[in-house]
Amino acid sequence: MIYLNGEWMPIEQARIPVLDRGFIFGDGVYEVIPSYSGHPFRLREHLARLQSSLDGVRIENPCSLARWDELVREIVAKNPWEDQGVYLQVTRGVAPRDHAFPKGVKPTVFMMSNPLTTPAPEQRERGVAAITVADNRWLRCDIKSVSLLANCLLRQSAVDAGAAESVLLRDGFLTEGSASNIFAVKDGVIITPPKSNFILPGITYDVVIELARANKLPLQIRQVSEAEVRDADELWLTSSTKEVLSISTLDGSPVGSGKNAGKPGPVAARMYQLYQDYKRTVMRAPARV
Numbered sequence: 001m002i003y004l005n006g007e008w009m010p011i012e013q014a015r016i017p018v019l020d021r022g023f024i025f026g027d028g029v030y031e032v033i034p035s036y037s038g039h040p041f042r043l044r045e046h047l048a049r050l051q052s053s054l055d056g057v058r059i060e061n062p063c064s065l066a067r068w069d070e071l072v073r074e075i076v077a078k079n080p081w082e083d084q085g086v087y088l089q090v091t092r093g094v095a096p097r098d099h100a101f102p103k104g105v106k107p108t109v110f111m112m113s114n115p116l117t118t119p120a121p122e123q124r125e126r127g128v129a130a131i132t133v134a135d136n137r138w139l140r141c142d143i144k145s146v147s148l149l150a151n152c153l154l155r156q157s158a159v160d161a162g163a164a165e166s167v168l169l170r171d172g173f174l175t176e177g178s179a180s181n182i183f184a185v186k187d188g189v190i191i192t193p194p195k196s197n198f199i200l201p202g203i204t205y206d207v208v209i210e211l212a213r214a215n216k217l218p219l220q221i222r223q224v225s226e227a228e229v230r231d232a233d234e235l236w237l238t239s240s241t242k243e244v245l246s247i248s249t250l251d252g253s254p255v256g257s258g259k260n261a262g263k264p265g266p267v268a269a270r271m272y273q274l275y276q277d278y279k280r281t282v283m284r285a286p287a288r289v
């Protein structure tokens with residue numbers, strides 16, 4: 001079951017007008033919220049990021065926090081899968097095609113849910129291949145916009161090279177992945193770029209940083225140069241669906257050196273375990289908005 005502008009229906013019945021500005025301009029924002037055994041994960045944080053994306057593109061939030069909370073729980077309850085990925089999207093609405101904002105138009109609200117697919121055990125054990133690509137996106141990558149053409153092109157470059165993700169570099173520094181945040185490890189220190197307009201503030205990124213701090217794992221949040229990316233002992237990508245996933249080769253070369261070269265490293269394994277443990281505690285005591 002999906003939700004579209006106040007109504008529940010099977011996805012096959014859902015229709016939107018061709019003049020929806022999401023379709024015409026990519027004029028909208030979205031969220032993807034994982035739900036484990038009926039418990040939406042970090043819902044408050046996802047809804048806060050939705051609000052900042054809406055503020056960033058100047059769309060008024062069509063629902064209160066309490067209403068979003070209710071809708072997310074409702075869509076999870078209406079769908080059969082144990083673990084789900086809830087997708088929600090708000091566009092500026094339907095209006096004659098004109099770049100400037102239309103007046104008095106109601107935003108389009110769409111939600112669907114899919115079975116949550118996390119990486120297969122084999123990917124987890126071996127890690128995934130990634131390539132480096134120049135980050136040619138716009139300068140508001142902190143907005144979770146549905147205008148994902150650049151991200152699609154960047155991800156396809158990875159797929160064309162037989163890799164799972166593109167690691168993006170801007171002016172000689174790491175930004176993020178095409179649909180993930182990136183962490184490096186050097187000499188036991190976890191390093192990741194700070195939040196800025198160049199990266200999406202990942203919910204998983206925040207969890208990983210909190211877990212590193214809580215467990216006293218050495219952590220530096222600072223700019224990461226291309227040389228440091230290439231010289232890292234470990235590289236990970238993080239996202240709500242990939243969780244913490246090791247990158248084992250970069251541009252065809254093994255990540256790291258010595259006996260761990262080209263294999264997921266020990267810090268990744270530790271963080272993955274901490275993340276799984278954290279998920280379980282959240283599932284026992286789900287936070288309400």
Ligand code: PMP
Nearest residue numbers: 179180181200202203204239240
């Ligand atoms: N960066 C980009 C560009 C993304 O699209 C995503 C999520 N798909 C992320 C980072 C990770 O964000 P989250 O941890 O909230 O899934």
